[in-house]
Amino acid sequence: MRHLIAGNWKMHGTLAGVAAYAAAIKAAPDHADMLICPPFPLIEPFARALAGSGVAVGAQDCHGAAQGAHTGDVHASLLREAGAAYVILGHSERREAHGETNAHVQAKVQAAVAAGLTPIVCVGESQAQRDAGEAAHVVKSQLIHSLPADFTGVVAYEPIWAIGTGLTPTEDDVAAMHGAIRAALIAHLGEAGAMVKILYGGSVKPSNAASLLAVPEVAGALVGGASLKPEDLLAIAAAAPRG
Numbered sequence: 001m002r003h004l005i006a007g008n009w010k011m012h013g014t015l016a017g018v019a020a021y022a023a024a025i026k027a028a029p030d031h032a033d034m035l036i037c038p039p040f041p042l043i044e045p046f047a048r049a050l051a052g053s054g055v056a057v058g059a060q061d062c063h064g065a066a067q068g069a070h071t072g073d074v075h076a077s078l079l080r081e082a083g084a085a086y087v088i089l090g091h092s093e094r095r096e097a098h099g100e101t102n103a104h105v106q107a108k109v110q111a112a113v114a115a116g117l118t119p120i121v122c123v124g125e126s127q128a129q130r131d132a133g134e135a136a137h138v139v140k141s142q143l144i145h146s147l148p149a150d151f152t153g154v155v156a157y158e159p160i161w162a163i164g165t166g167l168t169p170t171e172d173d174v175a176a177m178h179g180a181i182r183a184a185l186i187a188h189l190g191e192a193g194a195m196v197k198i199l200y201g202g203s204v205k206p207s208n209a210a211s212l213l214a215v216p217e218v219a220g221a222l223v224g225g226a227s228l229k230p231e232d233l234l235a236i237a238a239a240a241p242r243g
Contacts, residue, residue, distance in 0.1 A: 026050070036057055061087065062115075182198065199220040204236060
């Protein structure tokens with residue numbers, strides 16, 4: 001299974017910076033898939049700049065409805081039309097800051113798939129939940145209630161306490177959680193659950209990428225801050241296992 005290295009720009013980036021970043025990221029290694037998820041207004045410029053390069057473009061969210069009176073939201077078909085191939089859904093920052101529930105996420109997953117996008121569904125626990133011994137239960141519950149029974153897409157495990165903090169769980173912790181996620185996916189989706197890519201996210205950087213990407217059941221990375229520098233994202237991609 002080829003690893004997927006996805007950069008989540010969050011609310012960063014400018015139109016003026018697209019050309020230089022795109023030119024640099026085209027040097028992506030050919031043994032891993034790469035994806036850039038910039039803010040909405042940069043999707044179409046990035047899609048044009050990266051056309052033919054093999055580097056995909058994605059969005060950071062979509063609405064669960066196909067159309068409608070939803071001020072400030074974007075529907076999945078428009079993202080696809082703008083050049084997106086993927087969309088990140090259920091990120092902890094959306095769940096916490098915007099009150100998104102598992103039901104909201106599941107509706108968005110269905111809308112994304114209907115529009116031809118590949119959803120990347122995020123799950124993860126807080127530090128308090130981990131300290132209470134509830135990490136696996138929380139993550140499994142998010143999976144079961146966020147993914148429809150016919151889910152096709154990608155899952156990203158992002159421990160909330162590791163996002164943007166510089167902290168990362170141990171390799172054993174990552175292996176244990178990814179193993180639990182795989183078991184939950186198979187229980188929920190049947191044989192199809194064995195084929196879902198599971199990304200790790202949370203303070204991934206060039207210095208720890210090789211060790212994290214070598215963990216069993218880690219099929220790539222969802223990268224935040226380090227993705228803003230093309231040389232860092234390329235270094236993370238280069239660290240992905242071959243074959």
